[in-house]
Amino acid sequence: EILPQVFFSSVSGGLDNTASGDYSSVSGGSDNTASGENLAISGGEDRLKDELRIPFTQDAGGWWVADIAMFRFPKGVVVGVKSPSCTYGEGTLSVNVEDDSLGNCPVGDGSVTFGHGNVASGKHSSVLGGYGNTAEGNFAAILGGSENSALGDYSSVSGGSNNLVSNNHA
Structure with a gap:
């Protein structure tokens, strides 16, 4: 042979x-x-x-290290716990604490969530920290705080607590 x-x-x-x-x-x-x-x-x-x-190797310290490569995740990436009650959008990123009752939920396509208990349901919306925030409008953003809502398209809340922005471009 x-x-x-x-x-x-x-x-x-x-x-x-x-x-x-x-x-x-x-x-x-x-x-x-x-x-x-x-x-x-x-x-x-x-x-x-x-x-x-397999694009990873384990270094001497026990860390898994990626080879020199690009990675594509069409559905999304969850760091930490996956929320059992969330319907994740396409192309999303969520960084969570290790408690599934406080998991973030990036529902909108292209949305991003950090912190805990946050929801980004608008397309391309983001919640960058805090707790219990909701970015519902398309392209809406919440930078942090707690229990804030950005409901209008292109709306934003920069922080604080219990703030509501319901108009577009506000």
Whole structure:
């Protein structure tokens, strides 16, 4: 059987390891396979970096570090807890505390929420901090505070508590 040519791949130790992808390596452990391009496995047992093209490696401090690459998340990204009562919009970002009862909810497409218990339901709306704020208008923004509402399109609240902006462009 003629095997395909593999460029600059290496296995430097261990047992039953395979480095079959171009520029891939396995440095130890057992039963590891690095079959995709530019992959590295530094040890362990039964690790597989294959067609998945895992873009992260673990550094010496235990942090998972991304390879030099761009990432695209068409649906959205949630950091922290996912709110069970939220219907997330497309292309959203939410950063939450670890209590699902206080989770943020970026409903509007392209919306962003930080803090806790905040809702951004307008398209491209944002709540950048605080608690219990609602940015309902399209392109509405709340910078922080608590229990504030920006209901009009292009409306904003810069902070405070229990403030309401209901007109457009206000």
